Amino acid sequence: MYGRGDGDGGGTGDHAAAGTATASGSGGKERSVAYKALMNGVSYMIPFVVVGGLLIAISLALGGHPQADGGLVIPDGSFWKHVNDVGVIGFTLMVPILSGYIAYAIGDRPALVPGMIGGWIANTGALYDSKAGAGFIGAIVTGFLAGYLVQWIKKVRVPKFVQPIMPIIVIPVVATTALGLFFIYVIGKPVAWVFTHLTGWLGGMTGSSAILLGAILGLMIAFDMGGPVNKTAFLFGAGLIASGNQTVMGMCAAAIPVMPLGQGLATLVRRRLYSEQERETGMAALFMGLFGISEGAIPFAAARPAQVIPANMLGGAAAGAVAGMTGVADAVPHGGPIVAVLGAVGGVPAFVLAVVIGAVVTALTTVTLVDLSERRKGGVAVAASPASGAGGESGESGKSGVVDEVVAVDELVAAGGARVTGVASETGVAGMAGGASGASAGATAAAVVGAAVGSSEAGGPEGSAGPEGPEGPEGSASPEGPEGPEVLSGYLTEETVKTELAADNKEAAIREMAELVAGTGRVTDVAELVRVALAREAQGTTGLGEEIAVPHAKTDAVNAPVVGFARSAEGIDWGSLDGTPARLVFLIAVPEAAAGDEHLRILALLSRKLMDADFRARLQEAANTEALLGVLGEIQ
Secondary structure, three states, X not given: OEEEOOEOOEEOOHHHHHHHHHHOOOHHHHHHHXXXXXXXXXXXXXXXXXXXXXXXXXXXXXXXXXXXOOOEEOOOXXXXXXXXXXXXXXXXXXXXXXXXHHHHHXXXXXXXXXXXXXXXXXXXXXXXXXXXXXXXXHHHHHHHHHHHHHHHHHOOEEEOOOHHHHHHHHHHHHHHHHHHHHHHHHHHHHHHHHHHHHHHHHHOOOOOOHHHHHHHHHHHHHHHOOOHHHHHHHHHHHHOOOOOOOHHHHHHHHHOOHHHHHHHHHHHHOHHHOXXXXXHHHHXXXXXXXXXXXXXHHHHHHHOHHHHHHHHHHHHHHHHHHHHHHOOEEOOOOOOHHHHHOOOEEOHHHHHHHHHHHHHHHHHHHHHHHHHHHHHHHHHHHHHOOOOOOOOOOOOOOHHHHHHHHHHHHHHHHHOOEEEEEEEOOOOOEEEEEEEOOHHHHHHHHHHHHHHHOOOOOOOOOOOOOOOOOOOOOOOOOOOOOOOOOEHHHOEOHHHEEOOOOOOOHHHHHHHHHHHHHOOOOEOOHHHHHHHHHHHHHHXXXXXXXXXXXXXXXXXXXXXXXXXEEEEEEEEXXXXXXXXXXXXXXXXXXXXXXXXXXXXXXXHHHHHHHOOHHHHHHHHHOOOHHHHHHHHOOOO
């Protein structure tokens, strides 16, 4: 008589299924699910940030009228005022969109409404007696609260006649009401308290060192980009303009553009650390930074808060301190180079110097922290991944092993621009289902791969030699042996590279590549290797899109991990979700004993480079085996 209200119509959807599959595992997997949910929200938020920010900037540039005090005003009722209003709507929506799609990734469709309404409440300080909303940080909080609240409600046993209305009425209404009131009465009060007390604290510092005050204001401006801490500093500076003290606003004005300028600059300084979409967002952030729109950095801060927010704060503090030290003044409540161009800044050279120093500090700190984080996460991800299917027959791994593989392959597919959900069935067989996603979701998912699965510096599993070990796996040549440059810990060598496949279909290609890697002596049974690889294809295509295929097999038909690579000029129909034929094919074969950590590590190392369009292009253009090995040698 009783059931659970958790189907589609009551069940969890694709996002929740993936989350449920991994959340039951180790803590490392739980972190991965949370990161994917965060990135899902960021991917949907980015268009709102870009469109809103650029429309505001364009309307100010083309429709703004300079004022005597150096300000810029768009006349009411004008065409450009309407363009500005459209941009403001985009900015208003970006916070609830972030919250809603974080919730959606965790709790599926029933979580979308509470997530979005919760995000709107978080960003509307007037609802909880605060002059500033909680901003994007509040949206992240409400997104996760909404998602997990919905997941919890779904587990409640309800009468069967109630089940059909659970996902469309009961769950959204209950979750939205509970979350909204919780934020207003519980979370909102501390936000209002922070705003009030920070304002009072800043008021007591006006007589202190200008450098110290500038650094503190810069830290606050950069911290939450629109939240209570940022608004406290901004309104404090703006409020002193009327009293004749314009230097405090000058400190704020120098810090305001640092975050988008710094994050945009970071995507140019170390392009390999960012996906194509992130690089595009970086260009938009640079443009927004010129107009003092600090929200341009929010997508980066939301995606990598532990790295980006400290970098933003350091750069903001540097800019504020320099502005305080040099006595920069600002006559209008706005920031960025635009106010200097319009003549509202006193001490323009010092102002420009402060902005440049802050942006450079932010950019360099960001790329350093992101790079270090990826290295660390690579090691943690490998260590946390349990062996998959240990003791099982080839092609019959246990459910946890299947989930491990699905998570890794799912992320690789996402790097190609498709959203794919891997679901472990009751028999432990992985099903791959998905549909094409927008460029936004695909490119952002690509950024998840390196951080959530592993980086190129990840060490090997316990019991096997790492990338710098003196010996390769038992029965294999040393990575620095006569087989050529070390690629993928020596698993891919000159012997396992082919410039052109003769095969014109998937089965023939897998057979041809199995025979290729057999030349290393690591394959004991070519026919069995082919059978297992084809059985894996039957569960779901390994065609990742972007003309890439990564067939793989976990079988004792190989005595040590081996990786082969081959190109196809004409392309092979691999059933890729984006419809592109496979022209770059990697075959991964690992023994059952290495089917957990090492299998995932190899996938992670490949993913790091395959998401780079320039790397793929150079693989296509390499003239011979030696040139191919030179390019492949970048995979370490």
